[in-house]
Amino acid sequence: MTDKKPGFFKRLFGGDAAPEAEAQTPAPAQAAPEPEVPALTPDAVIAAPEAPEPAPIAEHVPVPGPPETTPDYVEEIEARAHSAAPVPATAAPVAAPEPKGWFARLASGLKRSSDQLTGSITSVFTKRKLDNATLEELEDILIQADLGMETATTITDTLRRDRFDRDVSGEDVRAVLAAEIEKVLGPVALPLEIDASQKPFIILMIGVNGSGKTTTIGKLAQKFADEGKSVMLAAGDTFRAAAIEQLQIWGDRTGAAVVSRPAGSDASGLAFDAVTQARTEGCDVLIIDTAGRLQNRDELMNELEKVIRVIKKVDPSAPHATLLTLDATTGQNALKQVEIFGQRAGVTGLVMTKLDGTARGGILVAIARRFGLPVHFIGVGESIGDLEAFTAADFAQAIAGRD
Numbered sequence: 270m271t272d273k274k275p276g277f278f279k280r281l282f283g284g285d286a287a288p289e290a291e292a293q294t295p296a297p298a299q300a301a302p303e304p305e306v307p308a309l310t311p312d313a314v315i316a317a318p319e320a321p322e323p324a325p326i327a328e329h330v331p332v333p334g335p336p337e338t339t340p341d342y343v344e345e346i347e348a349r350a351h352s353a354a355p356v357p358a359t360a361a362p363v364a365a366p367e368p369k370g371w372f373a374r375l376a377s378g379l380k381r382s383s384d385q386l387t388g389s390i391t392s393v394f395t396k397r398k399l400d401n402a403t404l405e406e407l408e409d410i411l412i413q414a415d416l417g418m419e420t421a422t423t424i425t426d427t428l429r430r431d432r433f434d435r436d437v438s439g440e441d442v443r444a445v446l447a448a449e450i451e452k453v454l455g456p457v458a459l460p461l462e463i464d465a466s467q468k469p470f471i472i473l474m475i476g477v478n479g480s481g482k483t484t485t486i487g488k489l490a491q492k493f494a495d496e497g498k499s500v501m502l503a504a505g506d507t508f509r510a511a512a513i514e515q516l517q518i519w520g521d522r523t524g525a526a527v528v529s530r531p532a533g534s535d536a537s538g539l540a541f542d543a544v545t546q547a548r549t550e551g552c553d554v555l556i557i558d559t560a561g562r563l564q565n566r567d568e569l570m571n572e573l574e575k576v577i578r579v580i581k582k583v584d585p586s587a588p589h590a591t592l593l594t595l596d597a598t599t600g601q602n603a604l605k606q607v608e609i610f611g612q613r614a615g616v617t618g619l620v621m622t623k624l625d626g627t628a629r630g631g632i633l634v635a636i637a638r639r640f641g642l643p644v645h646f647i648g649v650g651e652s653i654g655d656l657e658a659f660t661a662a663d664f665a666q667a668i669a670g671r672d
Contacts, residue, residue, distance in 0.1 A: 394441070399434060415635060468553060477561050490556060499552045541583060590617050593618075597629060
């Protein structure tokens with residue numbers, strides 16, 4: 270009987286094919302009478318390993334309940350996270366490539382404006398001769414980039430005079446663009462000077478809703494504190510409880526005292542109290558926040574004028590600086606804001622914010638050419654280091670896409 274039936278290994282891997290086929294047919298009645306193979310059919314031998322397979326998996330991977338009801342499971346996940354100690358060590362260098370300096374942050378912030386502007390210029394100037402049609406295309410591009418009609422005309426006139434009917438590349442145009450922008454912005458790129466003889470030096474922050482007044486105040490407070498100046502903040506946006514809380518947080522961060530009243534209090538009364546307190550305590554700088562208001566809302570502009578009148582009752586020379594924050598994403602509307610706020614509140618300088626969130630950064634050029642107001646600071650991000658004193662050359666090079 271042993272000679273007739275090969276072993277299982279032989280049957281499985283190439284033994285006699287005919288007996289194997291017979292053994293695997295679904296006729297167990299014929300195989301049952303043989304006493305030499307009691308119940309050891311190939312089906313039984315092959316199927317045997319399949320049944321226990323789920324058991325080992327279940328032993329090593331228990332099915333957990335919801336994390337909140339199985340703390341052991343949560344602890345296991347945390348243990349696995351801590352056991353991967355080498356990962357933070359290798360991942361730590363990822364935080365290293367921080368922007369190398371202000372120009373790097375500025376170029377990154379102006380990337381959307383630069384990419385749109387320079388991309389359009391490159392598509393037009395592909396080493397072809399400069400003709401009237403090309404100049405018209407360029408003028409349209411510059412106007413659409415919010416640089417303003419005068420700036421666009423000046424740049425195209427310069428190219429017409431110097432390069433007409435000659436081969437011109439995109440880089441040639443960007444060089445002319447950067448030079449013209451720097452020429453316009455140079456006279457308005459002025460730092461905010463704190464007059465030490467005025468104590469406190471009172472800064473009034475104004476602007477439309479969402480332009481970044483409160484955040485800018487916090488950043489300025491940090492800069493002044495880093496210079497060793499004592500700073501006081503006045504939460505004059507009494508319409509929004511969130512603005513009051515936000516300013517108090519900035520006060521905690523920068524070590525500045527904060528004068529505040531409950532939401533809904535009279536803003537001019539708070540300004541009066543803040544100026545009085547700052548004079549009494551001998552603060553170097555007092556920064557007064559105000560509620561955001563649209564320039565076309567006459568009743569709100571009247572309230573702003575009242576705040577200014579009350580400040581002057583305490584100090585006739587104040588406010589010593591009235592800074593208008595402009596949201597770069599508003600584009601052409603910023604021109605109207607500068608005009609109306611300048612007429613009603615006596616704007617002395619500008620802070621342009623959110624340049625990193627728009628492709629319309631060229632509006633600053635149009636504003637500078639039209640109004641000639643000092644541009645003290647520009648912002649290209651949320652962190653304190655992303656608000657810096659304005660420099661015309663850096664801005665011109667960055668928006669023109671030149672290193």
